Amino acid sequence: xxxxxxxxxxxxxxxxxxxxxxxxxxxxxxxxxxxxxxxxxxxxxxxxxxxxxxxxxxxxxxxxxxxxxxxxxxxxxxxxxxxxxxxx
Amino acid sequence: xxxxxxxxxxxxxxxxxxxxxxxxxxxxxxxxxxxxxxxxxxxxxxxxxxxxxxxxxxxxxxxxxxxxxxxxxxxxxxxxxxxxxxxxxxxxxxxxxxxxxxxxxxxxxxxxxxxxxxxxxxxxxxxxxxxxxxxxxxxxxxxxxxxxxxxxxxxxxxxxxxxxxxxxxxxxxxxxxxxxxxxxxxxxxxxxxxxxxxxxxxxxxxxxxxxxxxxxxxxxxxxxxxxxxxxxxxxxxxxxxxxxxxxxxxxxxxxxxxxxxxxxxxx
Numbered sequence: 001x002x003x004x005x006x007x008x009x010x011x012x013x014x015x016x017x018x019x020x021x022x023x024x025x026x027x028x029x030x031x032x033x034x035x036x037x038x039x040x041x042x043x044x045x046x047x048x049x050x051x052x053x054x055x056x057x058x059x060x061x062x063x064x065x066x067x068x069x070x071x072x073x074x075x076x077x078x079x080x081x082x083x084x085x086x087x088x
Numbered sequence: 089x090x091x092x093x094x095x096x097x098x099x100x101x102x103x104x105x106x107x108x109x110x111x112x113x114x115x116x117x118x119x120x121x122x123x124x125x126x127x128x129x130x131x132x133x134x135x136x137x138x139x140x141x142x143x144x145x146x147x148x149x150x151x152x153x154x155x156x157x158x159x160x161x162x163x164x165x166x167x168x169x170x171x172x173x174x175x176x177x178x179x180x181x182x183x184x185x186x187x188x189x190x191x192x193x194x195x196x197x198x199x200x201x202x203x204x205x206x207x208x209x210x211x212x213x214x215x216x217x218x219x220x221x222x223x224x225x226x227x228x229x230x231x232x233x234x235x236x237x238x239x240x241x242x243x244x245x246x247x248x249x250x251x252x253x254x255x256x257x258x259x260x261x262x263x264x265x266x267x268x269x270x271x272x273x274x275x276x277x278x279x280x281x282x283x284x285x286x287x288x289x290x291x292x293x294x295x296x297x298x299x300x301x302x303x304x305x306x307x308x309x310x311x312x313x314x315x316x317x318x319x320x321x322x323x324x325x326x327x328x329x330x331x332x333x334x335x336x337x338x339x340x341x342x343x344x345x346x347x348x349x350x351x352x353x354x355x
Contacts, residue, residue: 013271018235019278025235026242026282068284069249 027064031071038062045075054080091122091199094206094326095224097248099240101211103232104261107297108319109208110138111308112228115323117172118308121203124163126194127177128220129210130185136176140304141166150178153190159197168309173202183215188222195223204326213247221253226326228288230259233274238282245285257288259322264293289322290333291315
């Protein structure tokens with residue numbers, strides 16, 4: 001009921017904001033990586049990969065996921081369909 | 089069996105570390121164990137007043153470390169619980185007056201005759217905190233359901249793991265169920281999910297805690313208090329007993345969420 005009232009009044013529950021903010025905050029604290037640095041990492045990764053492959057830049061997803069207290073860097077980098085290479 | 093050293097810490101100040109130390113210590117003594125509480129917050133002595141023992145201090149932890157008195161002389165015996173002792177912090181010195189190896193030495197001496205040595209850590213991640221966790225067999229991290237306290241708890245849990253003192257165990261202190269039900273406070277299950285650590289206690293927000301501190305009588309000594317019961321449950325869990333977590337609100341399967349997280353964490 002409270003959730004319904006919040007939805008029609010357009011006010012999100014503050015506990016949900018706290019949880020969402022902490023989820024991001026803890027990932028950056030644990031990896032010692034400020035939020036702004038993710039953009040640099042993304043650009044550098046794409047620069048290197050693009051030298052070898054044709055990357056669909058608009059669909060790239062790079063994020064840090066966590067399982068329990070350990071983190072992993074997930075990169076989902078779709079490739080553009082390429083023509084078969086000469087000689088194959 | 090040699091006594092166990094349990095350090096209570098938090099990162100952020102003001103979340104209830106000293107209250108938790110006094111109450112867990114008192115509850116363990118109430119179970120008949122021989123307990124020594126050590127105030128490791130050198131320069132900001134506090135545990136003495138929460139335990140109501142401030143008028144009986146003659147010597148302190150720094151006096152012991154610097155050899156001005158014997159360990160026994162610095163130990164104040166509680167008159168209500170005769171197996172509960174306090175070693176107070178020095179009030180006029182600073183955190184550099186003792187080292188992690190001094191703490192090890194004092195605790196090793198106490199392990200011989202006492203079942204539990206509960207160390208109250210200062211806030212922060214500096215020397216005083218390092219002193220407090222150096223002798224620990226088990227570290228309990230106290231937090232509140234609040235953004236900055238949870239963030240600092242996460243940092244501390246990481247350091248405790250890096251120092252190979254982990255896994256830390258979590259006390260979530262000052263849960264206000266009315267606010268949780270309105271969606272204006274993180275629920276215990278949320279905090280647990282964020283920190284991904286073992287839970288050892290959930291303590292409700294309760295004005296009676298301030299009243300008990302005013303009197304210098306830990307709320308764990310009050311058999312009728314629900315909050316006192318929460319601390320007594322923590323003490324039982326410290327001894328290895330499997331005490332179920334009381335349902336906090338009886339709706340939304342809250343208890344189910346908690347126990348699911350605990351099971352997930354222990355796999």
